[in-house]
Amino acid sequence: MASKTNTPLISQSASKTLPKTKTGITGLDEITFGGLPSGRPTLICGSAGCGKTLFALEFIVRGAREFNEPGVFFAFEEKPAELAANVASLGFDLAKLQKDKKIKIDYIHVDKSEIEETGEYDLEGLFIRLAYAIDSIGAKRVVLDTLENLFLGLSNEGILRAELRRLFNWLKDKGVTAVITGERGEHTLTRQGLEEYVSDCVILLDHRVINQVSTRRLRIVKYRGTLHGTNEYPFLIDEDGISVLPVTSLRLDKAVSTERVSSGIPTLDEMLANLGFFKGSSVLVSGTAGTGKTSLAASFVNAACARKEKCLYFAFEESPRQIIRNMKSIGIDLQSHLDKGLLKFIASRPTLYGLEMHLVAIHKAIRTFKPKVVVMDPITNLITVGTVGDVKAMLVRLIDFLQDEQITVMFTALSLNNIVNDQTDEGVSSLVDAWILIKDIEMNGERNRGLYVIKSRGMAHSNQVREFEITDKGLNLIDVYLGPDGVLTGSAREAQMLLEETGNVLLTHAAGRKDRELARKRKMLESKIESLRTEFESTEEELNKIYTEEEIKKQVADETRQKMTDMRRKSHTGNPLQKRNVAKKSKK
């Protein structure tokens, strides 16, 4: 039982000052830090049908069974047989407990029509009966349910009030831990103002209907001389009796794990530093309708079951059969896990009961099944039974609890429109450790899914958008295609890839042609250069030839002239003028 394992530290110091008696009622001993005040009366008040009698009876039965403290139940309203029938469904065998002298049920009948009052009297008869019953089994616990019925049978209020005061003192003297129930009055806690007499501990039970959904709540109005939780705590009455839900733990000292668990999709794990989520962390998967949130959750569950870990699937929208059928179509066989007892579905419409009830029910289911992985699909539906604030408060508590138990949880949440508002998702996005968003990417007349890891605390994670593909073989993520026009998905991606491929072929082809052309041109130019060079060479040769010829000609002419001059000089000697001319010429 939770009350034994999770007793806060405070109770130990508090119990030194005020002895307490454990009720054994799940959760109550935690918020009272140890139970009801020992040896003192406690008043349980509330309107009709809020569970007062059950509370009182559970106190007695659990006391007898779990703490070996015999108890007496004084019923002013119901006969023992009726009581026994009422609680038989809770597994409380009153007849056997009575036979074993563990408990005693004493029916006190007050019928006004039978009674005539004349003159002075007192309630000594009642005291004698109480004392007799208590002493006969050595009772430590006493319940008076509902003491106020005395006021219906007896009309002398002055005597009654005096006797009640005496009764409470007498109970204290007896040293029994008493629970007195009282019907809630118009402006007072109880119709007859019993709270006047019981000054130690007063617990108020409430049964409220909000949005056509009923929620039971419990509040400790007063608990003298000790710490106690002051909030209104929701409680649940089911086949195991009363379960009170402890509040949010205010301390943030949870154990953490560095162990990782796979998301069930290798490509998604890849985005999460190749390892997946942290064990005991909370994951939110949000997205618009039809983006595959449930498929992602089913895949997560499938992977966990394959690791032989127990999974609990809370379905708020679809029935288990529906989920199993639908997931089969994408290659996830949940039925086999169900058969092996690794997977359990708990399907309920959110409107079945209030949020707090859901939370209590979830707590209980988790405590009994002890799963390693929990899926809640989808949390958005819970909004139908509470406000966003309520849902958030509930989820905070749930996450707290799951973290304590080191259970990995995946929530799915429906975003209502395509405009992603980071503050939606019931405001849990700040609480969760990892947030995966699946978004529709609409383009070219088709809709594709883009998956983002918006956050993932404590690990490297991809910042990329991946295309989320649901195939008959399971889920897969593909790198989205980043084309010149932006991100492409689906057939646009395929088309673009095809286009690029052809482009590439064309491109290489074109490049080849250009290369060849270039080579040809080079060849052409080279040959041109060659011919020009030969041309130049021939011209040069020609020119050289002419030049040499001229030179030779000149030389020959010079020689000839010399010869002629020489010949002339020989024939015309004695001509001084001619001699001078010849001298000049030779000088040159």
Place this chain on the structure above:
Amino acid sequence: MEKIYELRLYVAGKTQKSVTALANLKKYCEEHLQGQYTLEVIDLLEHPQLAEGDQILAIPTLVKKVPEPVRKIIGDLSNKEKVLVGLDIRPR
């Protein structure tokens, strides 16, 4: 027709109220039911287990077992009229 009255008076010790009640009762019975009644005085301090049978809360309580219907008259029986009505000796 003669009626036999079966009366029980529950008391707890010899308190003032018990003594008064017993005295009053005896007086009324002698006046109105002479020879037609049986009276049993039960001290719950001595026999606490008997309180349950007749659903006794208040002390003193006078229980008329026979004739039917069963009636309880609580208090010190100081109001004679009420007692006689309660015992169906006088019509209501």
